[in-house]
Amino acid sequence: MEARRDVFQAIADPTRRKIIGLLADSSKNLNSISENFNMSRQAVSLHIKILQECDLIVVQQKGRERICEVQLEKLNEVYEWTDQFRTFWTNKLHALKKVVEQPNDHIDSPKKL
Amino acid sequence: MEARRDVFQAIADPTRRKIIGLLADSSKNLNSISENFNMSRQAVSLHIKILQECDLIVVQQKGRERICEVQLEKLNEVYEWTDQFRTFWTNKLHALKKVVEQPNDHIDSPKKL
DNA sequence: TATATTTGCAAGCAAATACTTGCATAATAT
DNA sequence: ATATTATGCAAGTATTTGCTTGCAAATATA
Structure with a gap:
């Protein structure tokens, strides 16, 4: 069953977030990634697969090894x-300040909230 | 079953992300939220509950209504x-630039990225 | 060639998820 | 008082998730 597979879904799992963190440091093969977890290699492999499916990871075959490289740019969707x-939440602080500080309008106000 | 319940998990679902968007505009009661979706009120109610469990939403009883208010600050964890x-990914572009462009520091630089 | 290593594939499983429908309850409006 | 509205609770279901173990295959090393 091909389920919804997006970046938000992918980073929902703490193991996958940790994998992203590990690979941000440097690209690694599947086995060396799985050494960082208390679960089976297969379980990690499945997480990698999910990360691959939403392009957060690109896997490159190198002999018998699979080198995993993270594509951090893909996190931009979440960032944005x-x-x-x-x-919104920073404006909760700043909006009031702005209103209070501005006794009258100026020509050079580019934008009003 | 009390499962893992964190912000990352909460925003993994597109319905819940949409709910957050709706409430960012203004607080709403449960029924008016569910009007925006093609699913049952119960289903939406469950999503609200999940959002509540990780403090992304605060619910305030007002007579027979439950007013839902979103706590956008809670998204800070994800933002960070x-x-x-x-x-990392912006540095791919800027790191080189910085190294090349900065021959020495200036006193009047108020801020460096 | 025999053996190690790195990996994939598949079956199986318990739990969680994302819904549904039906009925109960409490507050408000007529 | 009765109807309407806003909601909760519970049972039921299909699908997905997050794992396991066992076996096979391909590559590298002795």
């Missing part, structure tokens, strides 16, 4: 989604 | 996790 709301 | 890697 959260960042969109970040302006 | 992605941002940590963002420096």
Whole structure:
């Protein structure tokens, strides 16, 4: 069953987030990744597969080894989604400040909230 | 079954992300939220519950209504996790530039990225 | 060639997820 | 008082998830 497979789903699992962290440091083959976890190699392999399916990881066959490289840019989707709301929560602090500090409008105000 | 319940898990579901978006605009009661979806009220109610369990939503009883308010600050955990890697992928572009462009430091540089 | 290593594939399983429908309950409106 | 509205609770189901173990295959090393 090909289920929904997106970046948000992929990073929902803590093991997969840890894998991303490991690979951000340097590319690694499947076995050396799985050494960092208390689960079977197969379990890790499955996580890798999921990360691959949403292009967070690119796997390159090198002899009998599979070198996994993380594509951190793919996290941009998540970054942007959260960042969109970040302006909301930072504005909770700044919006008030702006209103209070501005006794009247100036010509050079480019934007008003 | 009390499963792992964290923000990453919570935002993995597209319905829940949409709920967050809706509530970012303004707080709403359960029924008016569920009007935006093609699923049963119960299904939406369950999503709300999950969002509540990780403090992304605070529910306030008001008579017979339950007003849902989103706590966008809780997304900071996700923001920071992605941002940590963002420096990696933006550095792919900027790191080289920095090294090349900066022959020495200046006093009047208020901030360096 | 015999053996180690790195990996894939497949079956099996318990738990979680994402829903559904039906009924109960409490607050409000007529 | 009765109907309407907003909601919760519980049971049931199909699918997905996160793992396991066993076996096979391909590559590298002795």
